[in-house]
Amino acid sequence: MPSRSSLDNPHPFGEPAWTTSLLSPFYRDSHHRLRLHLREYLETKLFPHAFEWEQRGLRRLLIPGLPPKYRCGKSLPGDIPDEEWDLFHSMIVSDEFHRCPHMGVMWGLTSGNTIGCPPIINFGNEEQKSKYLPQVCNGELRFCLAITEPEAGSDVAGIRTTATLDSSGQFYVVSGQKKWITNGLWADYATTAVRTGGSGASGISVLIIPLKDTPGVSVRRMMNSGLHASGSTFIVFSDVRVPRANLIGRENGGFKIIMANFNPERLSLATGALRLARTCYSEAYAHALRRKTFGKPLMENQIIRAKFASMARHIETCYSWIEQLIFHMQNTPRAEEDPQLGARLALAKVQAGKTLELCCREAQQIFGGLGVNKEGLGAVVEQISRDMRVWVVGGGSEEIMDEQGMRLVMEKTLRTQNPRL
Structure with missing residues (x-):
């Protein structure tokens, strides 16, 4: 396993357990290498400019994920071989990108191609793929x-x-x-x-x-x-x-194409929401260690530690659920067409959004007035509080996702009990 980056978050539960303390059956050496590569690159090349770019509404980079045939010889991030790349690598990319303190920048850099190209990649004819995808890879088209x-x-x-x-x-x-x-x-x-x-x-x-x-x-x-x-x-x-x-x-025949785009989008939204939740947790954790009230650090108050325990429980349980879903998708042919998977992805997306809402609120409570200030120690959490609604509403609001998830699993139950339905 590669050595941990000096940029790693030192706070407990500030990073997924597989990167710091616990063994996991899902991740190999290439996953660790990709994570460290992305972290070093993003921290040095992009994140320092995030505040300026968010304020000015700029976009400056294209990072599409395309099949090798249309990548014009370009390698995957971290030089991971194509035959080794799996959905957990894709999850790591989403997780690391969502560490940006100003997510509008990362969406501006990547999201258009990320969600606009898959219909062509997965359903387009060869003429369409050959015409558009190489130009996307070269940055000529968006x-x-x-x-x-x-x-x-x-x-x-x-x-x-x-x-x-x-x-x-x-x-x-x-x-x-x-x-x-x-x-x-x-x-x-x-x-x-x-x-x-x-x-x-x-x-x-x-x-x-x-x-x-x-x-x-x-x-x-x-x-x-x-x-x-x-x-x-x-x-x-x-x-x-x-x-x-x-x-x-x-x-x-377009409805099937659109629905095929939604499962990966919801998975990415869920992964991103959990990383933003970890950021809220970590920012508040650092503040609770340094901030003193009534003669002692905030962290010495049991009620504050209980807030962190609640945040950690929600983050870790939802993250484990997403890992299970990715493992199923990785090892099941045509899994994206399974309504039972779609149901669970819908519900997981809702749970991740609720986890983000909880962690953002609790972090702002711990920061107090600093948590609503666009400058200073609470600025990152304040920014997330403004960005957050997209992860709760985007890709399907929680009310519709909850209904869709339960309706799909109920249909299977009804068919099992009464095969004539």
Whole structure:
């Protein structure tokens, strides 16, 4: 096992147990090497600039994850061989990136391609892959994912953006609106959910729509409470002509493509939420050791230690659940198509969001007034408190995720009890 980095968090529960103290069956030497490589790189090259970039809303880097055929000879992070890379490596990437004190920056650097390219990677034809993916890898093109609409968030089947074939049959004419589209300000293309058929899920398709200098396309920045540098965007399509060759998969078969994107997205959101929860915990832990009240450090108060125990319990149990789900995905063919896995990922995403909410609140309580100040010792926790809502609402709100998770597992139970259903 590689030696621990000097940048490691020294506080108990400040890092996942497999990196510090406990043996795990999930991680190999390559996982440790990747983690140390990312940590050194991010701490020295990116994180020092995070505050400036968040304030100015800048984006400066593309870090797409692409199959080797389309990577133009570039290696994976940490020079991990392709044959060794697994979902735990991907989890480590997400975990380390979410250590950034200003997550809008990291979303601005990575999220557009991370969620906009998989529909092409997984469902696009060879012509589409060869045309777009190498240019993404070289930094020549940037994608975003355009699904959410003003009237259709978690209810994807309710989207209203229409795409109708023109008289030639060679172009779709697209009209509608998309909202909260990460990286949309800078993207060259939007992987877009459109309605090509009737109502409901069976009438949805996915189109690759060019955004830059395209007649009928307008974009504007959305001013949200956090994640300023993520480039959250409102996009309007007004009779935009899109070549039929830009259709991903088959017409009216887009709902499956969109759903396939959601499981990895929810896994990434859950992983990120837990890292942000650890950051809240660690920032508060350091403060409780140095802050003195009534003649003694805060940490000497039993009620303060109880807060840390509660945070640690929630973080560690949810992290272990996510590890179990990743292990299942890694070792089960076509696991992403299993509704039972989807149910558990939905519930795990909810639990991770609730854990983040708890840890952020408790950290702010421990910091007191410093926890709501944008400067000074509590600034990191204050920033997370503004960014946090995306991890609770994004990728499906907890109310809908809870319902979806229980509905899917109940359907299996009912079928088992009554095979005729």
